[in-house]
Amino acid sequence: MASRYDRAITVFSPDGHLFQVEYAQEAVKKGSTAVGIRGTDIVVLGVEKKSVAKLQDERTVRKICALDDHVCMAFAGLTADARVVINRARVECQSYKLTVEDPVTVEYITRFIATLKQKYTQSNGRRPFGISALIVGFDDDGIPRLYQTDPSGTYHAWKANAIGRSAKTVREFLEKNYTDDAIANDSEAIKLAIRALLEVVQSGGKNIELAIIRRNQPLKMFSAREIELQVTEIEKEKEEAEKKKSKKTT
Amino acid sequence: MRRAGAPLSGRDGGGDTMAATFFGEVVKAPCRAGTEDQEEEEEGRRETAEDREVRRHLARKREVRLFRRQTKTSLEVSLLEKYPCSKFIIAIGNNAVAFLSSFVMNSGVWEEVGCAKLWNEWCRTTDKTHLSPAEAFCVFYHLKSSPSVLLCQCSCYVAEDQQYQWLEKVFGSCARKNMQVTLLTCRHVTDYKTSESISSLHSPFLKALKTQNFKEPPCCSLLEQPNIVHDLPAAVLSYCQVWKIPAVLYLCYTDVMKLDLITVEAFKPILSSRSLKGLVKNIPQSTEILKKLLTTNEIQSNIYT
Numbered sequence: 001m002a003s004r005y006d007r008a009i010t011v012f013s014p015d016g017h018l019f020q021v022e023y024a025q026e027a028v029k030k031g032s033t034a035v036g037i038r039g040t041d042i043v044v045l046g047v048e049k050k051s052v053a054k055l056q057d058e059r060t061v062r063k064i065c066a067l068d069d070h071v072c073m074a075f076a077g078l079t080a081d082a083r084v085v086i087n088r089a090r091v092e093c094q095s096y097k098l099t100v101e102d103p104v105t106v107e108y109i110t111r112f113i114a115t116l117k118q119k120y121t122q123s124n125g126r127r128p129f130g131i132s133a134l135i136v137g138f139d140d141d142g143i144p145r146l147y148q149t150d151p152s153g154t155y156h157a158w159k160a161n162a163i164g165r166s167a168k169t170v171r172e173f174l175e176k177n178y179t180d181d182a183i184a185n186d187s188e189a190i191k192l193a194i195r196a197l198l199e200v201v202q203s204g205g206k207n208i209e210l211a212i213i214r215r216n217q218p219l220k221m222f223s224a225r226e227i228e229l230q231v232t233e234i235e236k237e238k239e240e241a242e243k244k245k246s247k248k249t250t
Numbered sequence: 251m252r253r254a255g256a257p258l259s260g261r262d263g264g265g266d267t268m269a270a271t272f273f274g275e276v277v278k279a280p281c282r283a284g285t286e287d288q289e290e291e292e293e294g295r296r297e298t299a300e301d302r303e304v305r306r307h308l309a310r311k312r313e314v315r316l317f318r319r320q321t322k323t324s325l326e327v328s329l330l331e332k333y334p335c336s337k338f339i340i341a342i343g344n345n346a347v348a349f350l351s352s353f354v355m356n357s358g359v360w361e362e363v364g365c366a367k368l369w370n371e372w373c374r375t376t377d378k379t380h381l382s383p384a385e386a387f388c389v390f391y392h393l394k395s396s397p398s399v400l401l402c403q404c405s406c407y408v409a410e411d412q413q414y415q416w417l418e419k420v421f422g423s424c425a426r427k428n429m430q431v432t433l434l435t436c437r438h439v440t441d442y443k444t445s446e447s448i449s450s451l452h453s454p455f456l457k458a459l460k461t462q463n464f465k466e467p468p469c470c471s472l473l474e475q476p477n478i479v480h481d482l483p484a485a486v487l488s489y490c491q492v493w494k495i496p497a498v499l500y501l502c503y504t505d506v507m508k509l510d511l512i513t514v515e516a517f518k519p520i521l522s523s524r525s526l527k528g529l530v531k532n533i534p535q536s537t538e539i540l541k542k543l544l545t546t547n548e549i550q551s552n553i554y555t
Contacts, residue, residue, distance in 0.1 A: 026505070030506070031555055063555055075555070077555075078553060078554060078555075079553060079554065079555040080553075200512070202541070
């Protein structure tokens with residue numbers, strides 16, 4: 001049945017599926033994992049870095065991009081589609097600021113991106129964008145926000161979420177471990193993001209990239225050394241927890 | 251763009267009738283009146299000598315040949331006739347091959363006993379005679395310390411018309427006694443038939459399909475109906491079912507078809523099966539070997555980030 005209704009995006013199947021949109025969601029799963037966490041005073045974005053070819057300039061392979069000074073996003077899926085969406089979002093952020101003299105709210109720019117994606121699910125001869133995005137930032141009211149969009153053009157606010165390959169595993173980890181204690185302070189929220197990624201990342205800390213935004217502060221990208229330090233701390237804590245556990249049982 | 255539902259006039263004079271569906275697609279409607287120009291059509295279908303020559307040439311090109319790489323001689327009899335075995339483990343596809351390479355082949359000395367060379371449209375190389383080991387291959391090994399254990403690493407695609415030839419050259423055409431076959435392969439999770447939505451499935455996951463004579467309990471749950479498998483694994487299973495050979499196929503459904511650590515590790519439950527248990531020695535070392543294999547074989551693709 002699918003083969004007759006997945007040729008043109010504008011066609012519904014008899015049981016109400018838009019197969020191209022569902023296939024676009026499969027394309028998202030081909031991208032590496034990205035995780036977003038909303039803390040009390042911080043928002044964290046962590047991504048699994050794809051290994052870069054020897055001759056490739058690492059700076060041009062980025063999964064985390066700033067949309068404005070106070071908003072950034074991570075994506076998973078088709079690289080080229082992401083570039084187009086990010087460009088449009090960045091232009092919109094500046095256009096909005098020049099028009100109303102206020103920076104965009106995270107919800108506004110998310111809604112803009114989601115509307116753009118939805119347009120491509122209803123247009124003649126176009127295919128949907130094959131990316132999902134995690135958009136984080138702080139609004140003027142000082143409240144941290146995390147939103148997720150997908151190829152169908154829907155967007156929702158989340159406390160923590162993951163997209164891309166193995167997103168399901170990471171989301172289950174987050175469901176178990178996202179507690180008030182886990183986001184009690186900034187460093188705990190950062191550790192939670194790294195721990196979630198370590199569940200699925202293939203070679204540990206050197207394949208992780210991390211970005212944070214603190215209230216009234218610009219985006220900060222963690223260096224490889226800072227991430228290694230965090231990973232070492234996490235491994236130490238894990239060992240201590242296991243030692244305590246084995247002591248209790250004996 | 252033509253609006254859906256617009257009537258379409260038949261483009262051909264007679265014979266073929268075209269009809270437009272509600273959705274604007276054009277389908278060929280069968281004409282029950284029969285065609286007037288049957289004689290002309292038959293003439294077109296008659297084979298010329300040239301056609302026959304082309305067909306012969308194609309058949310020769312697509313022939314499956316089994317030979318020994320060291321001596322460059324072809325095998326005159328089927329592989330199992332020359333090397334009878336009690337355990338035959340076959341890995342089909344790059345993830346299954348990587349699993350056997352890291353977990354089974356590094357725990358023991360394996361000697362190459364044969365190699366299958368074949369060409370079809372899926373092959374990247376046009377030169378049939380010089381297939382290098384780095385490209386898609388189909389190689390057979392036996393364990394030096396226990397020659398009754400045979401292993402096949404098949405990372406090339408065997409087309410439908412070649413599967414019978416492959417079976418003939420490898421299994422031969424008579425019953426093999428006291429042999430057990432274990433197959434490993436991967437399929438994309440969208441091939442898995444289920445009433446649930448695919449996004450709710452926890453891939454990769456393992457499913458098993460076995461022949462009637464396979465009495466051991468498999469290492470994972472059986473593939474539910476409609477339990478359809480494809481390609482070479484299906485051909486081997488059918489052969490084993492017909493010749494009453496106990497065989498089991500472990501099928502890993504994954505959403506990453508290229509070489510991937512998590513997909514390869516999904517085969518791990520098989521290590522506890524009777525056929526593989528004696529063959530695996532050092533699992534932590536195997537995981538390291540697997541990681542190395544993955545990094546060396548990683549194809550740089552910038553399409554997805």
